[in-house]
Every structure is written in structure tokens, then in C-alpha cells.
Amino acid sequence: DAGVIQSPRHEVTEMGQEVTLRCKLISGHNSLFWYRQTMMRGLELLIYFNNNVPIDDSGMPEDRFSAKMPNASFSTLKIQPSEPRDSAVYFCASSRGQQKYFGPGTRLLVL
Amino acid sequence: GESVGLHLPTLSVQEGDNSIINCAYSNSASDYFIWYKQESGKGPQFIIDIRSNMDKRQGQRVTVLLNKTVKHLSLQIAATQPGDSAVYFCAENMGGTSYGKLTFGQGTILTVHP
Numbered sequence: 300d301a302g303v304i305q306s307p308r309h310e311v312t313e314m315g316q317e318v319t320l321r322c323k324l325i326s327g328h329n330s331l332f333w334y335r336q337t338m339m340r341g342l343e344l345l346i347y348f349n350n351n352v353p354i355d356d357s358g359m360p361e362d363r364f365s366a367k368m369p370n371a372s373f374s375t376l377k378i379q380p381s382e383p384r385d386s387a388v389y390f391c392a393s394s395r396g397q398q399k400y401f402g403p404g405t406r407l408l409v410l
Numbered sequence: 411g412e413s414v415g416l417h418l419p420t421l422s423v424q425e426g427d428n429s430i431i432n433c434a435y436s437n438s439a440s441d442y443f444i445w446y447k448q449e450s451g452k453g454p455q456f457i458i459d460i461r462s463n464m465d466k467r468q469g470q471r472v473t474v475l476l477n478k479t480v481k482h483l484s485l486q487i488a489a490t491q492p493g494d495s496a497v498y499f500c501a502e503n504m505g506g507t508s509y510g511k512l513t514f515g516q517g518t519i520l521t522v523h524p
Contacts, residue, residue, distance in 0.1 A: 342514040390453050397442050401453030
């Protein structure tokens with residue numbers, strides 16, 4: 300099993316640009332979580348899905364952030380327009396049950 | 411000006427010593443707890459979990475203790491090795507409608523000296 304796959308691993312962009320982060324779940328998992336990690340705030344849950352349905356998006360910072368699950372194995376997190384304060388490592392995690400498996404993360408730098 | 415970030419607790423031990431990492435959780439309704447290990451440049455990796463109806467659980471070289479009275483969780487690592495050097499996070503999962511939603515602690519930096 301390849302585990303949770305995230306792309307890109309690194310992204311450098313300019314303020315105002317659209318950023319799309321991608322995540323492929325582990326086969327057979329039915330829950331998907333997006334986390335953001337910064338030195339200031341640690342690991343924060345942004346949004347999670349169960350069976351493709353968003354369950355809790357209370358952690359999404361603002362309307363510039365959106366997340367989708369177009370199918371059972373894939374998710375995107377989009378930031379439009381991006382701002383320097385969005386710079387962080389973004390992790391997705393998948394699960395079937397309570398144990399969650401994290402991907403390697405996408406390190407985002409917004410200049 | 412200088413930005414203020416989280417000041418993570420740190421623990422330095424010698425190889426072969428036992429390590430104890432502590433965590434205070436916030437919600438008395440939490441029913442499931444997990445310890446994660448995060449190495450530099452990687453995502454958090456599951457170590458061990460415990461449900462709220464237990465107070466101790468053992469794995470390979472690791473033991474988790476749960477004290478619900480004071481909302482305290484600890485991770486004990488036996489015979490610590492240099493490869494154990496990482497940031498360790500505890501996470502709590504509330505039951506009911508919050509099923510699946512993990513809240514992470516700030517983390518503890520463990521450094522193991524050869």
C-alpha cells in the first residue's frame with residue numbers, strides 16, 4: 300500500500316495566485332481530513348469528509364479556502380487568492396475507523 | 411518584528427534511558443486518544459492509541475497511560491534510541507457528533523543523545 304499521497308510536495312507561489320493541493324486516500328478508507336501545521340498554531344484541523352460528504356468545515360480559515368471530494372479516493376484543497384499568512388505545511392489524512400494515516404504533506408510558501 | 415511561535419516542551423535523554431512524555435487534554439468528553447510521532451519533513455505517524463475505558467495500554471517499547479480524573483495522558487518509551495528523536499503529539503477525539511475529529515496538543519520535542 301502506497302499510503303496517503305499528496306501533491307505537490309512543495310509549492311512556492313506569489314500572493315494573489317490560486318493554489319490547489321491534492322490528496323489521494325488509502326484504498327478502502329472512507330474519511331478524509333485536511334490539517335494545516337504552522338509554528339504559530341501547531342496542527343489545526345481545517346475540514347473533514349466522511350463518505351465524500353463534508354462533515355465539519357469549522358476550521359476553514361475563511362472563504363478563500365475550499366475543499367472538495369470529487370470521488371471516494373481523491374480530494375483537493377484550494378486557496379484563492381493565496382496570501383503570505385497561508386504559508387504552512389498542509390497535511391491530509393485518511394481513515395477507516397478512528398486510526399488516521401497522514402500523508403507526507405505539502406509545504407506551501409506564499410511570497 | 412520577531413514572530414512569536416509555539417514554544418514546544420523539550421526532553422533530552424541518553425540512548426538506552428526510558429522517556430516519559432506528558433500531555434494534558436482539554437475535553438472531559440473525549441473518548442479516544444492517540445500518540446503520534448513526527449519526524450522532520452514527514453507527516454505524523456501513529457504510535458499507539460487508548461480508549462477512555464482503559465487506563466493503560468502497551469505496545470512494542472511504548473506504553474500509554476490515561477488518567478481521566480486529571481485529564482492527563484503520558485507516553486513512556488523504553489530503552490530510547492536515537493531513531494526515536496522526533497516531535498511527539500497527543501491527540502484527543504471526542505465521541506458523538508465529533509466522531510473522527512482529532513484535536514492535537516502542541517507537541518514535545520524528544521532528543522536522544524547517543
